[in-house]
Amino acid sequence: MTVQTEIAAETFDLTLTRVLNAPRALVFEMWSNADHKSQWWRPKAFTLIDSAENFQPGGDWMSVMEAPSGSQYRMEGRYEEIIENERIVFTHHWVKDGARGPQTLITVTFADDPEGTRLTFTQALIDNEGDRNNQQNGWNEFLDMLTSELAANS
Secondary structure (H helix, E strand, O other): OOOOOOOOOOOOOOEEEEOOOOOOOHHHHHHHHHHHHHOOOOOOOOOOEEEEEEEOOOOOOOOOOEOOOOEEEEEEEEEEEEEEOOEEEEEEEEEOOOEEOOOOOEEEEEEEOEEEEEEEEEEEEOOHHHHHHHHHHHHHHHHHHHHHHHHHHH
């Protein structure tokens, strides 16, 4: 008899949840409308200097952010699944010197909440704890920017 044991590799998934004081359709629009997204899709101290969106399943996206130091950061991906007002699934990777880094998978869900909209952001397939911690800091700032933009558009 052969016994095969599989040990699951440690995962470094990141999940962030926010309850936003805005209707679900507006929160989804902030993610799906390139004009809205350009106002918040970055950490607080950064500037979004370039972006492109093809918001449909199979469509590519990219953005380039600039830090206060002048360093630029490019990220790209592809939309895998879009269910209006419910879920967006897309790939994400950083691009440095023309080379793509490891790909992660991001799922954003939108659900009604008594206070507005419960947004759950999950990034899977992160390589290590350090990368996860860096991603957590960055995405929390993105979501802070989204919260501010929602307040300005409500």
